[in-house]
Structure formats: C-alpha cells, structure tokens
Amino acid sequence: MEQSNLTRRLKDLEDNIKLDSALLKNYEDELRYEDDPRRKSKYNRAIEELRESANCHQQEYDRLHQQITGEPTVQMQSVAIQLQQMNNGLDRLYAGQKAIYGNINHLRQGLLAHYEAGEKNIISAITNQLNESQVTTISALLDAIEANQVSDAEMQKILPIIQEGLIILQQRGVTLPVSQEEIAEVINAPQIDFKHRLKVAVPIIPFILDYEGELELGTGINLKEALKQFRARLIGG
Structure with a gap:
C-alpha cells in the first residue's frame, strides 16, 4: 500500500475513534446521574453499538498493520493507544452497569416476594x-x-x-x-x-x-x- 494511502486511512480511523470515544464519554457522564430505567436502557443500547464500532475499528487497524513492513509508525502506535483506551472505557462502563443491574435486580426479586x-x-x-x-x-x-x-x-x-x-x-x-x-x-x-x-x-x-x-x-x-x-x-x- 502506498504510504500516502496508508496515512490517509490511518487518519480516517483515528478520527472515527476520537468521535466514538467522545460519545462514550458523553454516555458515561449521562449514565452517572441517570436513574430512569427506560433512558438507561436506551444509553446501554447505544453503548453496545459503540462496542460493535470499536470491533470494526480494531479490524481495520489489524488490516492496516498487516500491510506495514518494519516497525510500526508513530501514527500506528497512536491509533493503537486510542483503541486500547476506548476498549478500556467500554469495559469499565460495562462492569459498572452490570454491578448496578445486579443490585437493582436483587431488590426487585425481594419486592416480588411480597406477592x-x-x-x-x-x-x-x-x-x-x-x-x-x-x-x-x-x-x-x-x-x-x-x-x-x-x-x-x-x-x-x-x-x-x-x-x-x-x-x-x-x-x-x-x-x-x-x-x-x-x-x-x-x-x-x-x-x-x-x-x-x-x-x-x-x-x-x-x-x-x-x-x-x-x-x-x-x-x-x-x-x-x-x-x-x-x-x-x-x-x-
């Protein structure tokens, strides 16, 4: 692959990761103060879509990485770090929501015991x-x-x-x-x-x-x- 084409595709990938990371941060902030189950469900669906998007970014990164000979460029390393940060954020948010869901599900089961x-x-x-x-x-x-x-x-x-x-x-x-x-x-x-x-x-x-x-x-x-x-x-x- 020509270097200019590689650089352009990496730049596009980097821009897309930044956009998704900004969305993730926004969802994380909103969920921190949201307690309406319907709106929380909407945010969680959006986060799942971001997870799918992150997987697509990883696949594109892997394709580009395979076409590079020699040591990864500074740009490649930067994209790899951003991808890792996004995946870490998704994992952190998923773990937090899972813990919250487990707690409220326990409370709901206790409430049902009255009936x-x-x-x-x-x-x-x-x-x-x-x-x-x-x-x-x-x-x-x-x-x-x-x-x-x-x-x-x-x-x-x-x-x-x-x-x-x-x-x-x-x-x-x-x-x-x-x-x-x-x-x-x-x-x-x-x-x-x-x-x-x-x-x-x-x-x-x-x-x-x-x-x-x-x-x-x-x-x-x-x-x-x-x-x-x-x-x-x-x-x-």
Missing part, C-alpha cells in the same frame, strides 16, 4: 420500569403494610388516591407496562382483602407521580408528599 405466584408477572413488568430508589421505597412501604405499621386509616387514604390516579392515566392515554384493566380488576375488587388490594396498587405510585409530579386529586391528598412522609418514617429517607 402470590399468579401476580408476580404483573408486578415484575411494573417494577422492571422502576429505578433503584423507587424500588427501595415501594419495598419499604410493602414491608410496613405487611408488618401492620400502616394504620387502617392511612391505607384507606392511600388506595383511593391510586385508584383515581389510575383512572386519570387511562383517560389521558398513558400506558403502563401491563394491562391497566388487570390491575384495576384487583385494586377495585371489594371481595379481595383491602390490604392485598393496596399491595398490588402500591407499585403504580411512581408512574402516577412521573406523569404529573404532584397530583392534585379529588381526594384532596397530595400523593407525592404522602409518599415522601412514608419514606422518611419507614426508611429514614
């Missing part, structure tokens, strides 16, 4: 969309309900808020990860134990809060503030 076998698929679909803080709060509230640390009066206030919030979400076309009819069938069924209806309803709270932040419902109770108070009381948040 009967036939309900776990529904609850799992909901909690898979919740971040670590939300899962922790919901788990603490479920623990408190089962330990009778939430009074009947408090439960009587919370369930109507969630029922009304679910109706509002339906009216405004906001979809949940599972059929809203399935959830409504349980939480509105008078023949089902009230405490059990509330346990099924509780994981919906973050979706209601995500939609409007603070719902001013007909009950006159602010759900966000109520949850904040429960969190402070139950888990010292």
